[in-house]
Amino acid sequence: MLRFEPRDRARLVLLLGWIVLLALGGLLLSRGLKMEEDLRRFLPTPRTPAQVLLVDELGEGPGSRLLLLAVSGADGETAAAHSRALAAGLAARPEIALVANGEDAGLDAVPEDLRPYRYLLSPSPQAQSLDAGTLHAELGQRLQDLGSPAADLVEPLVPSDPTLETLRLAEAWQPAQAPQRRHGVWFDRAGEQALLLVQTAAAGFDSAGQQAAVAAIQAAFDATRPEGAATRLEMSGPGAFAVSIRERTEREVSWIGTVDTIGLLLLLGLAYRRLSIPLLGALPLASGGLAGLGAVALLFDGVHGITLAFGFTLIGVAQDYPIHFFSHLRPGQSPVASVRALWPTLVTGVLATCIAYATFLFSGVQGLEQLAVFTIAGLAVAAATTRWLLPRLVTPMRRDPAGSARLDGIWRRLEGLPRPRRTLAGLALVALAVVLFAPGAFWQNDLSRLTPVPAADLQRDAQLRAELGAPDVRYMLAVQDTDVEAALFRSERLLPVLEKLKAEGVLAGYDLAARYLPSAALQRARQAKLPDADTLRASLEQALEDSPFLPDAFEPFLEDVAAAREAPPLTVDDLAGTPLELAVGGLLVRGEGHATALVSLTGLEDPQALASAVENTGAQLLDLKQASESLVAQWRLRLLGALAVAALLLAGVVVVALRDRRRVLRVLAPMALTTLLILAVLRAFGVELNLFHLVSLILAAGLGLDYALFFDHAGDDRADQLRTLHAVIVCSLTTTLVFGLLALSSIPVLRAIGSTVALGVVFNFVLAVLVARSPEEAR
Template identity: 40%
Template sequence: MSSLPSRAAVTLWLAGLLIAALILGLRGEMATDLGRFMPDPGAEAGLPLDVDAGPGARQLLLAIEGGDAARRATASDGLADALREDPAVAGVHNGRGDFDPEALEAILDLRYLLSPAVTPERFSREHLDTAFAERRDDLSSAVPTMPRELIPRDPTGELLELGERLRDPFGDATRGQHGVWTDPAGERALLVVRIAPEAAGLEEQTELLQRVDREFTALAADDLNLLQAGPPAIAVESRERIRAEVTAFSLAASLALAVLLLVVFRHPHPVWLAAIPLGSGILAGAAVVTLVFGHLHGIALAFGITVLGVALDYPLHLFAHAGRRAAARVAGELWPALVLGAGSTALVYALMAATSFPGMAQLGLFVLTGILVAAAVTRWVLPALLPRGARERGLPEPRLPLPSLRPRGQRAGLGLLLVAVIAALAVLLSRDPFPWNDQLTALNPVPEEAIALDRELRDALGLPDVRHLVLIRGESADAVLQAAHALDEPLEALRDAGAITGFDHPARILPDIVTQRERQAALPERDTLAEHVERAVRDHGFQAEAFTPFLDDVERSREMDPVTPDSLPDGPLRQALEPLLLAPGEHSAAGHERAWIGQVLLRGLSDAGAVSQRLDADAPAGGAEIGLVDLRATTEAMVADFRTAALTRLALAALAVTALLWLLTRDPGRSLRIVTAVAAGLLLTTASLLLLGIELTLFHLIALMLVIGLGLDYAVFLGRPGAMEPDEARRTRRSVTLCALSTGLVFALLALSSLPVLRALGLTVALGVVFSYVAALLLARPVNPSPTPEAPGPGPGLLRSRKNPTP
């Protein structure tokens, strides 16, 4: 390659990197919600699911332990007061004064439309007599149920009724002797923190948890300890554990790889140059996915970078072959094999990119782009980046012991390989059903102790089940509220039957318009109510004129416009409604972007089948669609769907790659050897995992995709026509051995991780490297014997090669 094409290649490469960086900087959006990676399995049934919008997704659970009960209660009150001032917090509840009437003054004017107790009997002489007796007791009590200043406006106690509705989700919580929530044993003070929607991101939650720790440290004694649980705490701990282990293992792997390359090449340039094709591929893949999809999902990025690990082999092939030769010429000689290997791998992911499965399409496009860019950078850019001396005279000959493989040993090895493959097939066929593990616990990096703490605190507080909920979809908010209201009767029947212990839904906070109109109709005319009040106050020592505000409020409520989600004022009722009623734009339900979503929470669910059957039998007529959703089962179905789609695409890709190999090589024997080597490596790796008692997860599948790419790379290079000659065979075996050693070293380190995701990736790829390398080596065509001076017909070139062999 002349200097001008080299400069042109580097210029185009730099321009491409700049464009990719601009795309990511200006349009880059990193998605993290599962609903944008996997299709919505509930959509076909008309029940969209937005996992991140669940009412419990923003619920932080806190427990204070240590010290005595009084100090725990004091710390609970202090922490609750401090967190209520935090803009990222929508509400804090610790059992002390939760939902007291003073906090409900913002909705005082709306109480007769919202209170479930409003009926014609509510304003009868008999009921008013009872109500005034209770208010008289409040005046003489040291701890009144209603503040004295509200008695003239609300003698019937509608605010208390609304407070009970708000307290209902925590109805099973234990209130200790000091008035705050405790666990049943009384050894922990408990709090529930509801995070504001605008602070629902992982970064914002991380910062909030840090502020919670600081506030607690500032006010608590040394003998008190704060525990955090709930989805926000679990998500933050999960990310921190992953980040810590990934950082540690990345540093260890990078150091080990750098040492290996320095030992092999005795030169620093291969160490940093080897990362350029892979880095370029990652940047280009991220930019192309962002352009096509408008965002890049974090899962696709993480999996894509893992699968793109095969691109690290490309520069190593170049460096290992370049010994004392011009790098540009060597890159040209290797280009046909590089095209064959990279093209075959790219074809696999091109088929994935063509699927309608959003996450798989992103993963396929990312890897497809990255592989092609990495191969092109290795071919045209990398030689030009070498210093002038290395570019023209090559690098030092790599020092790496090579396996000795004589024809007799190769034939014996092939026999052993055949036996191993047959045994592997037997292992796979004997597993019925195949041990796929789609459970989220298999993918969860959080320790079991954290999950157990979350479950323990949730049970102590009587919080709704986070696994099951009833979803309602309607064309308007009122349609959803009407459907939720109609569920009261079947849900109460289920509670009476013991299938659930309680429930909550948006219509218990904000009634539908029809129900509000019925309550308005139950309000008496002013004259009638005034007469009833005058008679009721006589026996309880009140003056009738003191209750003029009560008469004014009732009269005004008779003509008031119904309350809607938009007109509901800020305060505890609005905060309670927001997670239960999602407006269009507040959820990511594919195909239902204009729908309103209502969520019915179930407490103490013991019989999901009975709930589902009752809902099917008694679902209210109308435009809304209702169904019970098992969040865990639904998410596991997403994982299973991804796995099934990936396996289907891989099967199609195997056929396409076989056809491509034959088309490019025009050598059926070579194509068959390559495909057989890849299949053998894949079979032996999978069977080994099963023999180790491992159930395969989504992470194992992603790792097996990388094994396919590595197997193709090894088999293609070892099967090059030029690799049959002794000198070139040594260089090729050395380059493939170096690739296998470097990849195996990195992933063997990952296999030591305590995190399921890293351990699965590490162990699978490490095994895959060994089996794919051995299979490719055994299935390569035998090397032509080295000529000797007595051998007939040795050409002068061969004689020179024999006198000065490449080490």
């Protein structure tokens, strides 16, 4: 079909120019394209406090940046030594914000530069009363301590902290459900695995950053493994899962793409007996993909990874445009004339599909808006290049598909089939009954069901969280206010209520940021109770009477108290780089114009009793499972609204284009019945429908509309009927190949898209042949 003789220079110039433009466009996009992977772009705007918290936590919350590490495979001392070396190695890595392994569970839990604040942070009576009587009693206790086995720990503290407030504070800060410590670090209950908590510098949605963090951890583990030790590293948590999912998706997309490419080349080669056909047919598809990508890059700050992956899948329908064109080429007619005859039908299908996706522009979900822009621009450019560029690269076919005896025999058998109006009406009723009455849940509301993380890995993650004393993940209390200080102040009012509930057995434990960082108001109140320098010195001198301690031994203590009296209240930012950053950061969410103090709960037995007890405190009990389900339901409602509008607009385009009631029904009926049959099959096999099933239904509907439109376009002309049959067979085979392979994927999202569209292709082809073909007596 391609001729590269000198007389065909124009064709060669056009081909090379097209390829160069595609290469330049790809180069420009690769340099200036900003990729993003924030899953919140595909979530609707949260409305309730629980939804706001869920979305914040999904994207940037400390919980999304936590990785759980377990070092095993060696004796306890070796595993502990490796844990310490690993923690030290990770502390120097820029990918890691914080690492904890229990080494700071003692005195080191209170960093040196925070120790003067101990009197402002500690709730103990000793910290609030530094009179002569208290100091005398404490100094007497220190004498006993110095004669005990704990002397080595106590002696360095006594000059600056005779009341040992530092140790009391470190003990108070220990998690209620902290893991056991062996050989100075955290271990699981069996004593077989050394445990570590790591907080990554990258946000949870940044899969590239999480991948770098995981690689850094693995490299540090390998570099610090004791010589000859057989220790193993196990990683879990959102970041580890994200990296695993990314690698798994890349592997599956790679082999699926390879098989797709080979299969498409073989199918198109067999269908047209020309090597140039599949190569030329790829040009409109590539043009559409780059156009869609460029449009999103121009209109949005970045292009989401899901938009990129899903968008290229959606504009896969554009591969049908050159196939219809190739199948209608015939000897004696110029390619330009062939495409001109097809254009009204082709443009009707393109407009209908683009209008359907345009409804996503009003969904209020940025991810769907990106998807709409990508698809509309991609399909429009693919259709336009098929109409005005591709015909100038090809010459008429030497063989006409209409001359195929085998194709003619297939069509004759199809012509002999009756129009099964009553049968199809009965089938529609049966399908509707299955959709409505099949057992099991209709909608999939659980976001976690969309993750391809194996159940065994999720179970192991839950075990590690339990070993590390992680709180319940479903329920938590939240106190929201305008800023951090206000949220901390209000959360402090919960402490007596929570202690009472704990004593009553309503919950086993709790944790909140105010436990580590009191509000500035409470710090100032404690600060006001500290004695001035002269009063404290006089009280100390009185306490030292008849004491073996030297009078000037406690000058560091007097300096610390004086510093505490003058120090500004400690803030969240002052905790950066300390062990407290992880504890406080996970319980204090700072957003734009608001801050939320969280209370994590352990062993909650009666959520309703807890909700009632905190009703008048300004705190709200959040059910994050219910919040995620309501968010999904909110998204689904918007999407269903968009689909309803899309269906009406799509039907309107067909009505305007065909202007004949019988023809309109023949074109729309296969598409409508196919949608019903897809839903029935999925429901019959117990598949709970998710949002990606719904989006895929539009793609399936667009394919069905194209098939029916081209059968209607063929009319009574036998040659056109055969060419159309040839085109639709090739289109359906190539599309079934692409989406059938996706249906075999282990990635739930890809499987949902693939199974939905593959079913749609099969049903649309069969129904288009049965319903949309136009016998002579019907015209």
